[in-house]
Amino acid sequence: MRKIIHIDMDAFYASVEQLDFPDLRGKPIAVGGNEVRGVVSAASYEARKFGVRSAISGVLAKRLCPQLIFVPLRFDRYREISAKIREIFFQYTDLVEPLSLDEAYLDVTQNKVNQGSATLLATEIRQRIFQETQLTASAGISINKFLAKVASDYNKPNGQFTIAPEQVETFLEELPIGKFYGVGKVTRDKMYSHQIFTGKDLKAKSAEFLETHFGKPGLDYYKIVRGIHESPVMPERTQKSVATEHTFETNLTSELFMIDKLEVIAKELSARLKKHDLAGKTVTLKIKYSDFTLQTRSKTGVHFLSTASALFQVAKELLYQERLRDSVRLLGISVSNLNVDQKKSVGIQLKFDF
Template identity: 50%
Template sequence: MGDCLQRTDDEDDADAEAEGLRKIIHVDMDAFFASVEQRDNPELRGKPVAVGGSSGRGVVAAASYEARKFGVKSAMPSVTAKRKCPDLIFVKSRFDAYREVSQQIRAIFRDYTDHVEPLSLDEAYLDVTEDRKGLGSATAIAQDIRRRIREETRLTASAGVSYNKFLAKLASDQNKPDGICVIRPGQGAGFVQSLPIRRFHGVGPKAEEKMKRLGIETGADLAAKDLAWLTAHFGSFGEYLFRAARAVDLRPVRANRMRKSVGGERTFGEDQSEDGELRETLDRIVDIVWERIERAGAKGRTVTLKLKYNDFTLHTRAKSVAQLVADKATFAAMARELLEEELPLPRPIRLMGLTLSNLEGVVPKDRRPPDAQLSLL
């Protein structure tokens, strides 16, 4: 469990109550899709497994911990994953199975609190400020949830416990897999400032590279910069970084948060401008985003293509249809049509993204029935 658990559960709750703080748990299933496949197929246990397509243009949707040791990770092209791990076993995704397990897990969550905010099939925030079962502390609640998940699904989950969402999510990743980390009142800023900057949510490879050029490698380096400096170098993102470095997050757990769009984007290591290269990139993004659409159970009418040029100007083009986008082929065709209308590009781009929006009939994420028929990552 690392060094996160340093004091008693009673001290944990007494401090939180004295300071009027919330008690937040972030639960994150361990290598969820791959773990379900290994659970259901004993021949896969202990072996490097990737969920996703193995074809030339396939993308890894999830990787087992055995595969991650070789550097295989989600959103990686399958050919790259196979090169990193020659013994990698590819299995096709089974979203019906993943959704069924996800519903089991959410039912467990709701035994402890009505304040559940799912982020995807395999993770969620819980506000357990009210101790419904009288277990005595948020830490004890998290431990009991993890026990029940193991017993009822034969899968493992990691949990982070703290007084806000930002810290709870960081903590859940601290002792993976099958671990727990508790960040108590008074410990948040110190914990955050001890982390490498890449652990901050929203800091991707490009942002990390820029920060390192500016001398920022840890949370402590970030905390040493004032708001004006961060805003000058990072725009509105600087405000988030200023708060994050001080472990400040006032967002509540939203049990009925409605999704407005589903999408994804890719920032290139080198600017792209060749038509063929752009079409191939678009196909990879379609694969990734469609998987997110399926996970979210989203149905929408508008597809938006986002392009960021090498001068950082942003251009978007959207297309809407009367009928809901019901399958991947339709989504891909709309995306390709949008790109073709832009070719040839006036200058190279550094980012491409796709989004499905104008959503209808999306049930709040924690209230979907287990047998929901989801036509549409």
């Protein structure tokens, strides 16, 4: 029996902007994009009331909320605060698995403060985060990563929810099928077609039935609905790629117009690689056209690359590899096959009271 905490910062990017710029507090803001083009990366809770959310276009966001304020992304600032938050995590456990800048799993089965209650520990961690950053976080606490992540959504923002071992079976049976991790809209609708609306309905299906109708994920659903999710917290996740991309204010119609943009992107990417002492053998060029279709072109070499000039040369070669399909709204360069060691980490499993 493990004790897992999932910490999720509340509207992280937007909250950082409201923290740094007091005049934005209490107002609907969108981070990233603008009312003409681009995509919203994050929205404040004030904006979410109007239906504004991440991944929608800036045009739609402004239509939903005419008073919406757009602010630019500041990743350096978000990374700075994220690093402070992770320092807090590591004061309690070394088993920390970051999912992004604003969320992470913590295995506190054994912890550095000898606190037997994961619930009390989550409360203390959230208080520490607020004291040191003035930002709020929500938490989910349970026996595995799946349940902890589901639980962290229950009392957002600035709250927490615990699913104790004796509550797991009932909780999962009552959980709407759309709340199960990995069940998106398409899978949810397919579940509905088989009269599966809750965890209880899912639990009534055999492993054979679920595998027949849902393939390999069907076996995962069979286990999860029974509280079986054995994936450990992985504190040393291997980074697989590093990428930088730019969305343009005006669509670009010719490769000639894109060369300068690629050079700037290559310089930014090189700086990121060097900051973390990384290099890679595979360079991928990402192209998003005006109709939002995506195309990628890759090249793998013998040597590790990290300099701006080397990255730019390969990206330029990939750009001229074939004709463009349409005008281009976004270009990106990523590097993979990195020079990082493959590491595995093993979580310790012991039993304590929740």
